[in-house]
Amino acid sequence: MLSGLNHLTLAVSSLAPSVAFYQQLLGMTLHARWDSGAYLSCGDLWLCLSLDPQRRVTPPEESDYTHYAFSVAEADFAGFSARLETAGVAVWKVNRSEGASYYFLDPDGHKLELHVGSLALRLAACREQPYKGMVFYDE
Numbered sequence: 001m002l003s004g005l006n007h008l009t010l011a012v013s014s015l016a017p018s019v020a021f022y023q024q025l026l027g028m029t030l031h032a033r034w035d036s037g038a039y040l041s042c043g044d045l046w047l048c049l050s051l052d053p054q055r056r057v058t059p060p061e062e063s064d065y066t067h068y069a070f071s072v073a074e075a076d077f078a079g080f081s082a083r084l085e086t087a088g089v090a091v092w093k094v095n096r097s098e099g100a101s102y103y104f105l106d107p108d109g110h111k112l113e114l115h116v117g118s119l120a121l122r123l124a125a126c127r128e129q130p131y132k133g134m135v136f137y138d139e
Contacts, residue, residue, distance in 0.1 A: 004044075007045070007046035007047065007048055008046075008047050008048070009050050010047070010048070010050065010106075010108070010110055011050055011052035011054075011055040011108070012049050012050065012051060012052065012055060012107070012108050013051075013052070013053070013056075013107075014051075014107070015033075015037070015038065015049065017107045018038075018049050018106065018107055018108065019033060019038050019040075019049060021106055021107050022040050022049065022106070023040060025083070025084070025087055025089070026042070026070070027042075028040040028042045028047065029042075035051075036051040037049055037050045037051055042070060055108055057109035058109060060090075060092035060093075060109070060111065063109075063111070065111075066111065067103070067110075067111035067112060068110065068111070068112055069101070069112070069113035069115045070112065070115065071116075072114045072115065072116060073116070074100065074116045077100045077102070077114065077116050080102075080114055081102040081114060084102065084114075089104045089105065090105040091103060091104055092104065092105050092111055093111075098117065098121065098125040098126075099115055099117030099121060099122065099125075100114075100115070100116040100117075101114065101115045101116070102114040123136070
């Protein structure tokens with residue numbers, strides 16, 4: 001039986017700027033670094049950055065909707081998103097969904113999101129205004 005998400009591994013084209021981005025800008029904890037990778041954490045999430053010379057950045061408009069969302073407290077959202085804007089982080093989408101979100105790219109073009117909210121809050125909003133064809137499965 002699955003018990004949760006164990007870790008994410010992101011291919012990066014250059015380790016130093018990626019480690020700086022995740023550690024210094026996003027505030028993740030750096031646990032280990034070696035010639036071709038690094039381990040960081042954010043809450044219970046374990047993030048591996050893996051140096052991959054074949055990593056190619058795909059412009060956001062040419063890639064799919066796959067992205068990774070990080071939780072942020074509502075009280076911290078405005079300051080955190082302003083910090084990203086000040087750092088010149090590229091934005092890939094404007095929020096149009098429930099809850100405050102800021103969609104941005106890492107140095108290798110991985111699509112990321114800061115999000116205020118939870119699955120329970122999203123489902124409550126969807127019960128009020130369901131998406132087309134939406135079916136709910138109560139526990």
